[in-house]
Amino acid sequence: MDKKNISKIVKASGVSSGEMILIHFWGEDDDKDIANHFMVAVAQMGATPILLQQSRSLNRDIFQAASESCYGEPYFDLFTKFDAVLDVFAYRPVILSYEIDNDKFELYRKYMAQLFSKLMNCKRFAQIRIPTAANAEESGLDPQDYIQRMERAYDIDYTAVYEACRQAKDRFEGVNKVSLRTGEDCELSFELTDRAWHIDAGDGDLPCGEVYIAPVEDKTQGTVYFETFYLDGVPYEHVLLQINDGRISGSNQSEITAFFERQPQENRVVCELGFGMNPHVTDLCGYTTLDEKMYGTFHIAVGANTMFGGANAASDHMDFVGHGKIVL
Numbered sequence: 001m002d003k004k005n006i007s008k009i010v011k012a013s014g015v016s017s018g019e020m021i022l023i024h025f026w027g028e029d030d031d032k033d034i035a036n037h038f039m040v041a042v043a044q045m046g047a048t049p050i051l052l053q054q055s056r057s058l059n060r061d062i063f064q065a066a067s068e069s070c071y072g073e074p075y076f077d078l079f080t081k082f083d084a085v086l087d088v089f090a091y092r093p094v095i096l097s098y099e100i101d102n103d104k105f106e107l108y109r110k111y112m113a114q115l116f117s118k119l120m121n122c123k124r125f126a127q128i129r130i131p132t133a134a135n136a137e138e139s140g141l142d143p144q145d146y147i148q149r150m151e152r153a154y155d156i157d158y159t160a161v162y163e164a165c166r167q168a169k170d171r172f173e174g175v176n177k178v179s180l181r182t183g184e185d186c187e188l189s190f191e192l193t194d195r196a197w198h199i200d201a202g203d204g205d206l207p208c209g210e211v212y213i214a215p216v217e218d219k220t221q222g223t224v225y226f227e228t229f230y231l232d233g234v235p236y237e238h239v240l241l242q243i244n245d246g247r248i249s250g251s252n253q254s255e256i257t258a259f260f261e262r263q264p265q266e267n268r269v270v271c272e273l274g275f276g277m278n279p280h281v282t283d284l285c286g287y288t289t290l291d292e293k294m295y296g297t298f299h300i301a302v303g304a305n306t307m308f309g310g311a312n313a314a315s316d317h318m319d320f321v322g323h324g325k326i327v328l
Contacts (some may be wrong), residue, residue, distance in 0.1 A: 001130055003037050005154045010041040010086070012158035012202025013126045017046030019083035024119065026054045027090030027130075034130055038088055050082075056091075060098040063108040071107075076114050084124035091134035128206045129289065139287040140233045149290055152280045153207035161209050162201035165277050168211045169197045175328050180273070180298060182324035183225030188243060188300075190273055191219030196309050201277075209278025209293040214310030218246040220270040224300065226322040230286045231259060241320075246270055248302060266314040271305035274298065276321070284321060291321040298324050 015021055021042045025035035035051055042049035087093070094112055096105070119125065129135050129150065136146035172178070172192075180188045197213045220243050229239035240252040247268045251257045260268050278293040285291060292299040303317040304310075 001034060001037075001151065001154065003041070005151070006034075006037045007041045007044065008156075008158055009126075009128060009154065009202065009206060010038065010045060012162075012208070013084065013086060014124055014203045015042055015045045015047050015084065019047040020081055021047050021049050022079070022082045022085045022119070022122075023049055023051045024054070024085055024087045025051060025090075026088065026093045028055050028057060031090040031130070031132070034090060035088060038086060042086075047083075054093070056095075056097050059096060059108065060100060063104050063111070064100050066104070066107055068107065071111050071114070076118050079115065079118040080121065082119075082122050085119050085122050085126070087119075087125065087127045088130060089128070089135070090130045090132050092138060124203055126203055126206060139289070141285060141287055145285075146287070149281070149285065149287075150207060153209075153278055153290060153293065156209070156278060156280050158202045158208075161277055161279070162199065165199040165201050165209070165211050168275060168277065169199055172197050172211075172213075172328070178273075179222075179327045180224060180300075180324050181327060182322060183240070186223040186225040186240060188220065188222040188224040190270075191216040198308055205289070207278060207281070207290065207293055209281070209295070210274050210276055210299075212272055212274030212299075212308070214271060214305040214308055214312075215273050216246075217269050217271065217305075217310065217312050220246045224322070224324075226320060228284060229256070229320060229322075230288070230291075231256060233286060235286060243270055264315070266312055267303050267316050267318075269302055269312045269314065270300055271303055271310055271312050271314070271317065272299070272301035272308075272319070274301075274319075275326075288319045288321065292319050294321070296323070297321050298326070 023038045039049040131147040131150035133143040136143040139146050176193045178190050200208045200210045202208050224241050226239045229236045242250040248260045276294040276297040279295045281294040299319045299321045301319040303314040305312050
């Protein structure tokens with residue numbers, strides 16, 4: 001990722017003069033230049049950058065040697081001082097990828113849980129996936145394809161995307177019911193009373209570009225059609241989902257019906273309605289992190305939504321992206 005895009009990301013995340021910003025970097029020393037560029041970009045905004053690196057190889061050695069006394073409340077209280085966290089990962093966070101003694105791994109797990117309990121209380125928390133071959137592994141894409149798609153998605157006019165998101169949000173403000181029309185005759189209705197729309201234009205999950213809401217959980221009704229429907233990375237063509245009282249109740253394809261029948265009830269609840277707003281995501285590839293940001297698409301999700309104003313606590317959150325028309 002080049003310095004120009006890093007500077008744009010830092011500015012879009014909301015960093016301002018005088019703030020304390022934690023660069024929480026997941027990567028080895030070989031990739032540390034990325035963290036250093038974020039540090040410089042934060043300083044250019046007049047804020048104070050502080051680096052915490054999570055290296056898998058170093059964490060292996062530290063926690064193999066550590067004891068309970070190493071990380072107490074005074075340590076974790078240090079992380080209550082930050083205005084924002086830029087969670088930058090060159091590879092998948094938290095996973096250690098090394099074998100260590102069971103009691104030591106439990107100490108590592110406890111450390112991460114306590115750390116994130118503090119970090120999530122900061123005013124802002126942005127997750128930034130770096131276009132690397134290591135991150136490409138979870139996408140299912142060829143590494144070079146992944147890197148090119150991600151770099152395009154990051155190289156946007158963040159001010160323009162925010163303004164487009166704001167206008168979309170304003171269009172929906174005060175609207176209690178909407179319908180989504182897809183395919184030839186499918187229609188899905190959502191109840192939105194007392195729920196708020198959210199904008200992701202650089203201060204949340206990056207690459208960014210979406211507006212989204214948690215619809216009332218037991219009120220979504222109807223059918224929705226997807227030309228291509230990705231489930232666990234597997235594409236299915238011409239998929240129709242039936243939704244009754246807010247839960248997926250069936251599909252026109254037996255494998256998809258069987259998948260949802262195996263899920264706990266809370267993981268079948270329609271928990272999100274959103275619209276992609278990133279003009280540099282131009283086609284669907286099966287990687288939801290990009291697909292749901294594609295300009296002109298909708299996405300619905302099933303599962304957890306308590307983190308953005310919903311009431312459905314669940315163990316998972318799965319997004320499905322398609323094309324359709326919204327009717328107020």
